[in-house]
Amino acid sequence: MSEFTAKYLADYLPSDFTIDTVNLTVELDDHHTRVTNTLAVKKENLEQSQLILDGEHLKLVSAKLNGEQLTSDAFEQTEHQLTIFNVPDEFTLELVTEIDPANNTALEGLYKSGGAFCTQCEAEGFRRITYYLDRPDVMAIFTTKVIADKATYPYLLANGNPVERGELANGKHFVTWHDPFRKPCYLFALVAGDFDLLKDEFVTQSGRSVALEIFVDRGNKHKAVHAMDSLKRSMAWDEQVFGLEYDLDIYMIVAVDFFNMGAMENKGLNVFNSKYVLADKDSATDTDFFNIEAVIAHEYFHNWTGNRVTCRDWFQLSLKEGLTVFRDQQFSADMHSSAVTRIQNVKLLRAQQFAEDAGPMSHPIRPEKVMEMNNFYTLTVYEKGSEVIRMLHTLLGQQGFRQGMDLYFKRFDGMAVTCDDFVDAMADANGKDLSLFKRWYSQSGTPELTVTQQFDAELNKFKLTIVQHTPPSEAQPEKRHLHIPINIELIDPVTQQVTNQLLELTDVQQTWQFDASNQPIVALLGDFSAPVKTHFEQSVEELLSIIELGDNSFCIWDAGQKIMAQEVTFLLANQNAKPSESITRMMAAVMKADYDDEFKALMLTLPSFEELVSGLNKVNPQQLLDAVEQLKLFIAQQFEENLIGLYQTSEQLLQKTDGNTGDHTNDSAEGKQVAARSLANTCLSYLSMLPKYHHIIEQQFTQAKEMTSKLGALQSAVRHAPLEVGDKILSQFEQTWLEDTLVMDKWFSLQANMQVDTIFERLEQLMARDDFALTNPNRARSLIGAFAMQNARYFHDAQGKGYQFLAEQIIAMDKINPQVASRLITPLIQFKAFDEHHSELMVKALELIAAQPELSRDITEKLNAALLQH
Incomplete structure (x- = not known):
């Protein structure tokens, strides 16, 4: 190399x-x-x-x-x-x-x-x-x-x-x-x-009129309405929450099809990947509408956190990105269900950022060494960076955080500064010592908390002891302790009273004592107050009590995820066993609980493959997938009546509307439709495990009035239905949407997720199509990236076919667009998470790439880091 x-x-x-x-x-x-x-x-x-x-x-x-x-x-x-x-x-x-x-x-x-x-x-x-x-x-x-x-x-x-x-x-x-x-x-x-132009205006809190202009390809003007509405909501929110007003006379957004990233916050002229601008009720899913709003907000919020105050050097990238991700997440939580929004953020962090922290490209949110800066636009810098900002918000409170932001802008407006400057402004504005907290910026890896508890019934005292440890890495063999905010709930199982408390862990080990007439049940990390893993032995009864009695939505969901993950681990270790009573009790509790539809859908959803891998050691991916499928089939069979009942109720609600209106705010009529679609698709995913319900996949696809339900049917088809069902509706979908580039990206991704032994021939055929080109990042990601990151069964093929396929595409892509190639290599370099057989096959694929002449700096940096760990 x-x-x-x-x-x-x-x-x-x-x-x-x-x-x-x-x-x-x-x-x-x-x-x-x-x-x-x-x-x-x-x-x-x-x-x-x-x-x-x-x-x-x-x-x-x-x-x-x-x-x-x-x-x-x-x-x-x-x-x-x-x-x-x-x-x-x-x-x-x-x-x-x-x-x-x-x-x-x-x-x-x-x-x-x-x-x-x-x-x-x-x-x-x-x-x-x-x-x-x-x-x-x-x-x-x-x-x-x-x-x-x-x-x-x-x-x-x-x-x-x-x-x-x-x-x-x-x-x-x-x-x-x-x-x-x-x-x-x-x-x-x-x-x-030459564009179509959608124009509007926004009047700021000081009375200034700002011209708003969104430029899109000819014929797509109607698809920019949601983006415009999102922009105006973002501008109003930033004024209300942070007192920040837009400063130019015009704000422009341009949507383009060829773009390496999601969008770019250039001063007054944002350039966007068209997938984060264009949407209408026919062609976009609920997730698309949500993501467009979030990305529009993110780039607009950069006007202050990134543009007016920017980075001194690229090592400080999280100064603007972590802070702005936190701001767009807070905005999304205010616009929608705060509980669901937070859980989705955590799912992404656990599934992908934790893996990055454990892999060869592990780095602090403020890296200390860079070969190719494009490689550090990472989940660590963005998502973990936002969690570090969230911890400051938790420690200082909403008012204290706002005071810190005000001081930050007062000190540094028009300047290029550092992460230390930001934390110092927070500390000075609140009179709080945050010197220990700064270690989050310089230390890589995911901290792990080991929790033990002790109850003295005679003295009515309860003790909680927490020990922190961050696993060593090659670059940092000795990790130091951190300042970690830990929100907890103490649930009295007798009185059912719930007490909330914020603990500040500032040493390697600390013990807290509480008055308690009964041994409380502890719900850890309310709202996921810190980006950590926990080791805390709790019985199924305790976890069920959190689900039934707890107040914090994240803790309720997390308790369910722990039960599910424990069940998968049990089946993985006992391959001929049947699922235990634990999962039955947990699912029964969820079924009868009075949750809103969107939260219930999350409670019913098994942890993703990536989330499960992050909690295991040297796992065989095929055996893990088998355990997950076994558990999913068991739930479908045991709760068939409940699932079909929930599905039918959701479908009845959906039949009363014409589909997406674009207003997805939590309390709107459309917001309730979003929740109903989420629950219906979750139930369908289970029911499609049972052959007797395969007909409702095609039925939902045919009758759906909007893209979310159509895509939900297609996803169940490519995962669980017979091949003829999947191919039939995929063909119908293609005929309808052949001329819509963004919708066809979804079609390519669906094809990449097909659970068929001929998947590699199918991939080659798709790449040979006239409408596929490696020069288009969206199209490359929709097929190659979707296969590598979503089709775990065939990417982790026992003979290494999936790894070799990805390696070959990376070699070709590196000559065209090194940034995209470098991002596609991520699933391969995380080989240490898997058993020896699969790990060796992944390394072999990496060595195939490394043997190529004139590799880019982007790829070389990641290959060096990965192969040094082998």
């Missing part, structure tokens, strides 16, 4: 130069876009005589310093840098470069998405547009003039407010944009294309 140089947090130094203003003129052309970049530069380190600028895939046309053309001996150009010698203390630099957007398949910098030009500059994409100090702590005022053919590109967009527009010769036109706020170059954006 190629050797690449790592960067270290400890080596950070301020830039020797600052840039005051940037004036860009971008003359767009598919293969010969010309960028004229005029910089006002000032030397901060007077001893530095050389200006070293970052640049990749650039053709330098000319360079002028203070208006004078630079001669060849005045600068040096390499593959990644432009060095200018003997620069004065202050100067103007004009650089003209030429780039080829149409052949930029990496989708970084300026590239073509369909017929439109667009940019993606985070983390280090701006250097693919022009030479620059491409680092987040260099902040400048940008003015951008965009020039293009008017007929082909009627809309020319960039950051800030439009200040000038006009006609040019040869059918061209221009628009000039000025952004009055200093920003790092990663927030630069440019879009040019």
